[in-house]
Amino acid sequence: MSGTTGDKLDLILDAAYELFGVDGFYETKISDIANRAGIAKGTVYLYFKSKEELCLAVTRRDCEQFLDNLHEALRPCTNMADKLYVIAVHHTRYHFERRKYTKLVFRAPNNDPALMQYMRQFMFRYMEIVLDVLKEGKVAHPQWSAESYIGMLDRVKMDLMFNPDFNEQQLQERTRFVTDLFLMGCEKQINRPGDSS
Amino acid sequence: MSGTTGDKLDLILDAAYELFGVDGFYETKISDIANRAGIAKGTVYLYFKSKEELCLAVTRRDCEQFLDNLHEALRPCTNMADKLYVIAVHHTRYHFERRKYTKLVFRAPNNDPALMQYMRQFMFRYMEIVLDVLKEGKVAHPQWSAESYIGMLDRVKMDLMFNPDFNEQQLQERTRFVTDLFLMGCEKQINRPGDSS
Amino acid sequence: MSGTTGDKLDLILDAAYELFGVDGFYETKISDIANRAGIAKGTVYLYFKSKEELCLAVTRRDCEQFLDNLHEALRPCTNMADKLYVIAVHHTRYHFERRKYTKLVFRAPNNDPALMQYMRQFMFRYMEIVLDVLKEGKVAHPQWSAESYIGMLDRVKMDLMFNPDFNEQQLQERTRFVTDLFLMGCEKQINRPGDSS
Amino acid sequence: MSGTTGDKLDLILDAAYELFGVDGFYETKISDIANRAGIAKGTVYLYFKSKEELCLAVTRRDCEQFLDNLHEALRPCTNMADKLYVIAVHHTRYHFERRKYTKLVFRAPNNDPALMQYMRQFMFRYMEIVLDVLKEGKVAHPQWSAESYIGMLDRVKMDLMFNPDFNEQQLQERTRFVTDLFLMGCEKQINRPGDSS
DNA sequence: GATGAATGAGGGTTCATTCAT
DNA sequence: AATGAATGAACCCTCATTCAT
Incomplete structure (x- = not known):
């Protein structure tokens, strides 16, 4: 309740920014993003419908x-x-x-x-x-x-x-x-x- | 139609230029390029070692x-x-x-x-x-x-x-x-x- | 609305009957059943150990x-x-x-x-x-x-x-x-x- | 040329018949079928567009x-x-x-x-x-x-x-x-x- | 009891590349 | 040289299940 949800969303965005920015969209795997964010792969999909939507x-x-x-x-x-x-x-x-x-x-x-x-x-x-x-x-x-x-x-x-x-x-x-x-x-x-x- | 090597190379380059340009590199399949060039998929690899090299x-x-x-x-x-x-x-x-x-x-x-x-x-x-x-x-x-x-x-x-x-x-x-x-x-x-x- | 256990169990069974019957077992998600029953996904597991058991x-x-x-x-x-x-x-x-x-x-x-x-x-x-x-x-x-x-x-x-x-x-x-x-x-x-x- | 293509198609159909029949459609993995047919997973998709089409x-x-x-x-x-x-x-x-x-x-x-x-x-x-x-x-x-x-x-x-x-x-x-x-x-x-x- | 955010194993499908013909 | 059938690694996404609150 202390904003954990918001935190996780930001963790994902931060990790994705880093990896998309350094490696490129196609070169980055959802699992890489999840790893870097310290969460499970499936969790990414609680916040974003697809890799494209996350990129957006x-x-x-x-x-x-x-x-x-x-x-x-x-x-x-x-x-x-x-x-x-x-x-x-x-x-x-x-x-x-x-x-x-x-x-x-x-x-x-x-x-x-x-x-x-x-x-x-x-x-x-x-x-x-x-x-x-x-x-x-x-x-x-x-x-x-x-x-x-x-x-x-x-x-x-x-x-x-x-x-x-x-x-x-x-x-x-x-x-x-x-x-x-x-x-x-x-x-x-x-x-x-x-x-x- | 004369089957010269040079001909085929240009066919491939033309097809690739068209498809990479209109659809994008990642969106274009080697088989698409071969199709458009009117040749077999494997033939592309007689002229280029990889998709990246073709793009280059x-x-x-x-x-x-x-x-x-x-x-x-x-x-x-x-x-x-x-x-x-x-x-x-x-x-x-x-x-x-x-x-x-x-x-x-x-x-x-x-x-x-x-x-x-x-x-x-x-x-x-x-x-x-x-x-x-x-x-x-x-x-x-x-x-x-x-x-x-x-x-x-x-x-x-x-x-x-x-x-x-x-x-x-x-x-x-x-x-x-x-x-x-x-x-x-x-x-x-x-x-x-x-x-x- | 009274929140009796029996009520909820029937809600789940009714929802599951409808969805299994119309869409099929594999095509129905537990979350669909929970939604239709108006309860949380986790609640289904208070009444049934697994999707199979619910189907049974x-x-x-x-x-x-x-x-x-x-x-x-x-x-x-x-x-x-x-x-x-x-x-x-x-x-x-x-x-x-x-x-x-x-x-x-x-x-x-x-x-x-x-x-x-x-x-x-x-x-x-x-x-x-x-x-x-x-x-x-x-x-x-x-x-x-x-x-x-x-x-x-x-x-x-x-x-x-x-x-x-x-x-x-x-x-x-x-x-x-x-x-x-x-x-x-x-x-x-x-x-x-x-x-x- | 000696009918190899036809053979492979039959190998896939035979393997799929066996596995769909004994284990069920949902329980059978494409890789199981490929294994049993003695071919690569991708080869199945040269003959059938999808698992459903193979089942058909x-x-x-x-x-x-x-x-x-x-x-x-x-x-x-x-x-x-x-x-x-x-x-x-x-x-x-x-x-x-x-x-x-x-x-x-x-x-x-x-x-x-x-x-x-x-x-x-x-x-x-x-x-x-x-x-x-x-x-x-x-x-x-x-x-x-x-x-x-x-x-x-x-x-x-x-x-x-x-x-x-x-x-x-x-x-x-x-x-x-x-x-x-x-x-x-x-x-x-x-x-x-x-x-x- | 009730919740729903989080998990992560799992599988269908794609496609660049190879190689026997 | 030319072919295209075969390969198999790679990856996105799903969803049943769990558990901290």
Whole structure:
């Protein structure tokens, strides 16, 4: 009664997040998840109807947290540049902290309609946030700009996830860089240390 | 029908490209590929040691063609702006033409080291091309800029693949937009028809 | 609602009879039975050691009622022909009233020794009743005759259970027919309406 | 090429007949069948889509043989009494020879629509044969009479399957008895040795 | 007595891969 | 080279049963 049920659900979600993220959806067995959660295999099915549904729940928790945190972080901001920077910091840091979960980049199972539907919805909501910031700032083509901004940030995410040398300092420089590039274009960029490649 | 080895290999690659692209790697059975190629299941194994290796071959052929085409398209260009535009057109059009192969976005199998290694190498080579263009144009932070540019283009790719309303005209507008945004930043963008959202 | 033990036991037996009869033993889950009985799954195990034992109890209640009713119905009869007719009416009507429980024809689980033992015993007791009637009537080969009579009645049962058009009127005609056939043989049968097939 | 395929199919059917018949459908594992057939588990699925379909095939082979044999046995008969006797002999002997396969009495799986459909069809065809014999003999109520006759024979089947003392001699006596009873009714039956119970 | 969350053995089915022809 | 029948390891999910509350 002291929340044991809730605990078990979280144990499963945590274990699944870990294993789906590190090994991948298809590579993870329900029994692995149960083992890591310290429960019996059948118990997973008391909480989730199928492996796919569990994957959706894991994804949903992750994505909702992402959006919640972003809303929180944006609250104190007043001007567009600040907001864009906060979005960039949030995006890159969020994934930096989860950079060992490379397999979450691909939200497999590729063919689950419910998961694909949710991911579309998540992307729409994320886009809306960026869109509002750009509209407030009277940016031309806010929709296309928002897409581009997120695209740039997602590339940083790919880099930090697959480049083992990516570190804290680079994270900060890259984040700042993306915001500046977005605002001013590449021809106005000031040379910055750390990109001598 | 002449039974040449080369013929059969291409039949297999074509069938696999189609099925991996439309249905996904895990969802496609070797027997499906053999059926579509009009050959026997066992024959696939005369050409490829495993399903993963076949997937790698499919990916390799696709990516090499991408790079070959890009090299070809860039040859006549002389200045950076032109080159960047050509890169953008090439990137978006290539994926527009293959937009029914949504499952190729995720180069599963997630855990095959050879495939991941090849994708890293491909990305490195693609990046080098963009990098050279930017360095030639004396752009600051060419590496980071190149990453960002590709990120923006990749987001257009996502949009055109998952948005069923995406059409030829939008493709052109979006492509031009990305190049301009990259060069001038969002604050210098001129309002363009077609993005009133 | 008063919570008496007896109440709950009957609730379980009723639910199990319904579900075993309509869906079959293997197809019915203990949780289905508990749901239909309006009690918790675990409670079933306060009354029955296992699913098999519950099935036995259901069967036993059904069969005992069958025999009790038959004894009751036979009491007023004095001559053999009457008694045989009463047996026939009882047999066919009993199953006609339960004709939606087609799965009870097969007293699964096939391998439970206790159930098979009980069914043998039931058949023996039923047979004894018919046997006594036939012996009293000085019928030759009373044992074989009794078996045959029950076989004929059981075929009517099969028909009424699996033929959706079987109705009340046919029931009466068929019942009378079987008794006559048994007594007189097919060559003495008088033509009767309703069987022109 | 020497009929290996056909052989393997028969091996599976034989093994399944044995195990379904002796242990029951639900109690038999596909791996048991494969083991007994001396093949791999997966091979079963090259020949049958599911356990249910295999059960249907086993049943069909058994029933078709039953009908074929019956047709053959009836061919030389000319009058009704002979034919009825041949039917009785065939029915009881067929099951006597298979009396160790008690579980085939219940053609589980109880809920497979294809199996139930086939069993209805089989029963219809068997009934038609008996019906034709009775119509030819101008028996009144041929449909009901046919049902009754089969019912009597089926009861002999039950007896020989579940009564371990049932022997060859009893088989002959019982078979003759059923035919006589059907033709003349119980009141004309002549006392016969062997039924002193 | 009553509950229902937790258990875990069990089995049907899939499919990449092999190899005799 | 080409075939496709055969293999068998692998895994998801079910559900009868238990037991702490």
